[in-house]
Amino acid sequence: MADVLQESGLTVTDSTGAILVQGATDKRMTVLSIHICNTHSSNDETFSLYRTDLDGSSNPKFLYHTQSLPALATFVVSEKIVLGATTELWCASPSGSADIDVHASYLESDV
Numbered sequence: 839m840a841d842v843l844q845e846s847g848l849t850v851t852d853s854t855g856a857i858l859v860q861g862a863t864d865k866r867m868t869v870l871s872i873h874i875c876n877t878h879s880s881n882d883e884t885f886s887l888y889r890t891d892l893d894g895s896s897n898p899k900f901l902y903h904t905q906s907l908p909a910l911a912t913f914v915v916s917e918k919i920v921l922g923a924t925t926e927l928w929c930a931s932p933s934g935s936a937d938i939d940v941h942a943s944y945l946e947s948d949v
Contacts, residue, residue: 842946848929850885850938855930858942861892861923869919869927869944875912876938883907883936887915889925904932923949 844867848856859867876883885907888900907913921927929940 840948843943844946845941845943847939847941850929850931850936850940852936853930853932853934855886855928857926858887858929858940859921859927859944861921861925862946863923864949865923866947866949867921867927867944868947869915869921869942872915872929872940872942873912874907874915874929874938874940876907876909876936878909878937880909881936882909883938884932885913885936885938886930886932887927888930889919889921889927892924892926898928907938 846858859869861867874885884904886904887902888898891897931938
Protein backbone atom coordinates (compact mmCIF):
# COMPACT_ATOMS: atom_id res chain seq x y z
CA MET A 839 0.00 0.00 0.00
CA ALA A 840 1.54 3.29 -1.12
CA ASP A 841 0.88 6.60 0.60
CA VAL A 842 1.38 9.88 -1.25
CA LEU A 843 1.28 13.21 0.57
CA GLN A 844 -0.94 15.62 -1.39
CA GLU A 845 -2.20 19.18 -1.02
CA SER A 846 -5.22 21.06 -2.25
CA GLY A 847 -6.13 24.73 -2.22
CA LEU A 848 -9.06 26.86 -3.27
CA THR A 849 -10.77 30.18 -2.74
CA VAL A 850 -14.40 30.14 -1.62
CA THR A 851 -16.45 33.14 -2.72
CA ASP A 852 -20.05 31.90 -2.64
CA SER A 853 -22.56 29.48 -1.16
CA THR A 854 -21.97 26.93 -3.94
CA GLY A 855 -18.43 26.30 -2.73
CA ALA A 856 -16.01 23.84 -4.28
CA ILE A 857 -14.39 20.45 -3.87
CA LEU A 858 -11.41 20.50 -1.53
CA VAL A 859 -10.56 16.77 -1.68
CA GLN A 860 -12.07 14.28 -4.09
CA GLY A 861 -12.15 10.51 -3.65
CA ALA A 862 -10.79 8.24 -6.37
CA THR A 863 -11.32 4.62 -7.35
CA ASP A 864 -9.15 2.25 -5.28
CA LYS A 865 -7.95 5.15 -3.09
CA ARG A 866 -8.61 6.34 0.44
CA MET A 867 -7.90 9.94 1.41
CA THR A 868 -6.88 10.83 4.95
CA VAL A 869 -7.08 14.59 5.46
CA LEU A 870 -4.39 15.64 7.94
CA SER A 871 -5.13 19.34 8.30
CA ILE A 872 -7.21 22.14 6.82
CA HIS A 873 -6.53 25.87 7.16
CA ILE A 874 -9.44 28.20 6.42
CA CYS A 875 -8.54 31.92 6.27
CA ASN A 876 -10.90 34.89 5.93
CA THR A 877 -8.99 37.42 3.85
CA HIS A 878 -11.58 40.20 4.31
CA SER A 879 -10.13 42.96 6.47
CA SER A 880 -13.50 44.05 7.88
CA ASN A 881 -16.18 41.42 7.11
CA ASP A 882 -16.88 38.48 9.39
CA GLU A 883 -17.85 35.40 7.37
CA THR A 884 -19.12 31.88 7.89
CA PHE A 885 -18.13 28.61 6.25
CA SER A 886 -19.44 25.07 6.02
CA LEU A 887 -17.24 22.01 5.59
CA TYR A 888 -18.96 18.79 4.57
CA ARG A 889 -18.57 15.48 2.74
CA THR A 890 -20.85 14.39 -0.06
CA ASP A 891 -21.19 11.53 -2.50
CA LEU A 892 -19.24 11.97 -5.74
CA ASP A 893 -21.88 14.14 -7.41
CA GLY A 894 -21.30 16.95 -4.91
CA SER A 895 -24.87 17.26 -3.70
CA SER A 896 -26.11 13.85 -2.54
CA ASN A 897 -26.02 12.80 1.08
CA PRO A 898 -24.15 15.77 2.64
CA LYS A 899 -22.72 15.15 6.10
CA PHE A 900 -21.56 18.35 7.79
CA LEU A 901 -18.35 18.57 9.77
CA TYR A 902 -18.89 22.31 10.35
CA HIS A 903 -22.13 24.09 9.49
CA THR A 904 -22.19 27.90 9.28
CA GLN A 905 -19.05 28.13 11.41
CA SER A 906 -18.09 31.69 12.35
CA LEU A 907 -14.90 33.07 10.78
CA PRO A 908 -14.00 36.61 11.93
CA ALA A 909 -12.29 39.11 9.63
CA LEU A 910 -8.62 38.24 9.00
CA ALA A 911 -8.93 35.09 11.13
CA THR A 912 -7.77 31.55 10.38
CA PHE A 913 -9.62 28.42 11.48
CA VAL A 914 -7.53 25.23 11.69
CA VAL A 915 -9.01 21.75 11.50
CA SER A 916 -6.41 19.32 12.84
CA GLU A 917 -8.57 16.23 13.32
CA LYS A 918 -8.08 13.54 10.69
CA ILE A 919 -10.91 13.04 8.19
CA VAL A 920 -11.08 9.83 6.15
CA LEU A 921 -12.74 9.84 2.72
CA GLY A 922 -13.54 6.77 0.67
CA ALA A 923 -13.47 6.31 -3.09
CA THR A 924 -16.99 7.64 -3.59
CA THR A 925 -16.90 10.77 -1.40
CA GLU A 926 -15.81 14.39 -1.72
CA LEU A 927 -14.93 17.05 0.86
CA TRP A 928 -16.50 20.44 0.10
CA CYS A 929 -16.12 23.92 1.55
CA ALA A 930 -18.70 26.67 1.00
CA SER A 931 -19.67 30.02 2.49
CA PRO A 932 -23.38 30.31 3.35
CA SER A 933 -23.08 34.11 3.39
CA GLY A 934 -22.61 33.98 -0.38
CA SER A 935 -20.12 36.84 -0.69
CA ALA A 936 -16.98 35.62 1.04
CA ASP A 937 -13.28 35.67 0.23
CA ILE A 938 -11.97 32.63 2.08
CA ASP A 939 -8.74 30.82 1.24
CA VAL A 940 -8.67 27.10 2.07
CA HIS A 941 -5.69 24.74 2.10
CA ALA A 942 -5.69 21.03 2.93
CA SER A 943 -2.96 18.43 3.28
CA TYR A 944 -3.88 14.78 2.94
CA LEU A 945 -2.52 11.29 2.39
CA GLU A 946 -3.70 9.37 -0.66
CA SER A 947 -3.51 5.63 -0.01
CA ASP A 948 -4.08 2.62 -2.22
CA VAL A 949 -6.75 0.21 -0.93
